[in-house]
Amino acid sequence: MDTPTPTYLTPEQDQRIRRWERWNRRYFIFAFITLIVLLVFSSQLGVSSGDEWGALGPLLAAFIAPIIVMQLRLSCPACGERIGWQAKLQAPDQCRHCQTFLRARQSH
Template sequence: MASYLTPEQDQRLRRWETVNKSYFIFAFLAMICLLVFSSQLGLSSGDSWGPLGVLLALLIIPIIVLQLRLKCPACERPIGWQAKLMAPDQCRHCGVFLRARR
């Protein structure tokens, strides 16, 4: 018998997916703008990445934090890097399907 998430657990997981996707899109666009306009903004030169490197790290760190914060709503064990932008289909620890039964 396959187990599924409750509607509340599913809603919590979908909220994580929405936040994760939204931040990824924002960070991607911000990184492109930073890289394209870094010399005009005075953030980098041919020799030094100083402030540009710090800004890129500040954009990437939340992506890592979001990935590490994801936990299976059923067993509360970290899913971590098993998820990319979306939650995986099934938790590898407890076997629950991470999609509510429709």
């Protein structure tokens, strides 16, 4: 029984995945810090009061929505299948659909 030859991304496809990872990681850090500041200082900033959320709810949604969009937009460069929540802050090791390793082959 032959084992299939592992498939890897081309250098261009690999760059696309790494660029997505960088954007995803940077936005997550920015949103995390901003959300903490908003939650801790929301009453001092006049965004909410002790009794109601005011504008805090829509602000939280505005910072969280891009994270969801970025996760759902990631697709495998080899087959085009959406990776979605299989990815966290980085792309997974392998596409579930086409089994391509989501990195370029390293030349040794």
